């Protein structure tokens with residue numbers, strides 16, 4: 001497997017599912033990284049220094065040699081193409097690649113606006129429209145559960161970066177008060193992802209589990 005010449009630097013927040021995506025991919029690929037724990041806001045992600053790394057002021061960001069790259073899905077694409085010598089996490093097959101991109105787009109919109117937003121509301125006591133977030137989450141998980149009824153992973157027979165992109169906020173949806181109880185296919189998929197060699201968990205928060 002190709003390896004970076006020095007450990008990849010990962011700017012992250014430990015409770016961020018977007019950042020956990022990257023940790024999970026790095027761990028599965030066996031690529032070493034050095035975490036840089038950030039605070040949100042003026043003392044962290046909005047400092048002039050950090051804004052030179054990501055003008056949007058968000059984590060995750062990686063530095064790999066001369067490369068600085070923000071956005072979790074972009075980073076997953078990069079890591080798979082650079083460090084996955086098996087070629088299975090982002091295959092070049094057009095049908096599989098198209099399906100992966102479809103679910104990356106869902107992760108960037110419905111997963112972020114639904115389960116992730118409901119979780120942020122509970123963990124950080126943010127002023128968000130919880131009812132709207134729960135509505136998006138319920139619709140997303142209904143569609144996802146049906147999708148996973150006849151395939152083990154999002155893009156078919158094998159795990160890909162689409163599964164990595166969906167795992168963190170899906171598995172941790174109960175922290176936002178979104179129950180996974182009605183979705184047996186999603187729960188079976190979570191168990192499959194958690195059994196993958198190199199799997200590493202995201203810290204769980206009790207906040208919201210009883211919501």
Ligand SMILES: N[C@@H](CCC(=O)N[C@@H](CS)C(=O)NCC(=O)O)C(=O)O
Pocket residue numbers: 013016017018019040041045057058059060070071072073108
């Ligand atoms: N599209 C971005 C979204 C990243 C994102 O929402 N990061 C949040 C943490 S989960 C963040 O840094 N928020 C701080 C802020 O927006 O000020 C990605 O996929 O990486």
